[in-house]
Amino acid sequence: MRTFxxxxxxxxxxxxxxGVVAGLLPCLLTDHYRKPLSAVPGFVPAGFVLxxxxxxxxxHTFARFALEGLGTPAPVAPTEKLVVGGIYRHVRNPMYVAVLAIILGQALIFSSWPVLFYGLIAVAAMISFVKLYxxxxxANRYGEEYEVYRRAVPGWLPRLTPWRG
Incomplete structure (x- = not known):
């Protein structure tokens, strides 16, 4: 039942x-995705790849939280275990990195300065949330286990080789 x-x-x-941060808000900033696609060669394919x-x-990260951690990313229903498998062996904040990449991808696809500016605001908000909360x-919840992980795995730029902790 806990897994469900x-x-x-x-x-x-x-x-x-x-869904709101990387989907709804960029949609509203791009006139509901009705703007023409980027005229800059390579921006649209690069954006779609992102x-x-x-x-x-x-x-993948959400599945890890549910199946490995037996919880959610939501602060009101945290995981029972520290999630360090899968992509988390390369970077500590893959959800935030993924959301930011989705926003950047949309800025490229639609050549949207408002979406790019929104992405910069999102970067500042996410870094602040991670550092302050x-x-x-x-660290309080998982103690030394988290500190070892934090020292070994970078927060924002993925390491090439997976951490084997």
Whole structure:
């Protein structure tokens, strides 16, 4: 039953948080995706690669939270275990990185300065949230286990080789 609750909660949070931040808000900033696609050669394919690749990573991270951590990314329903498998062996904040990549991809696809500017605001907000809330909370919840992980795995730029902790 705990696994089902974790999957349902994670799915709900996926729609509520990244769905709004990386989907609804960029949609509104691009006139509901009705703007013409970028006229700059290479921007549209690069943007689609970012959006599709990051969406796959985002789904992977949510699955890890539900299946490995038996919880959700939502602060109100945290994981029972620290999630360090899969993509988390390369980077500590893959959800945020994926959301930012989706936003950047949309800025490229639609040649949208408002979406790019929004992405910069999102970067600042996410880094602040991680530094001021998430890292202290994880350190308190998981103690030395999190500190070892934090020292070994970078927060924002993935390491090439997976951490074997």
């Amino acid at each position: 609750s974790a999957i349902a909660g994670s799915a709900l949070f996926l729609v509520a948080a990244p 959006v599709v690749g990051a969406a796959a990573i985002l789904l 998430e890292e202290p909370t994880l």
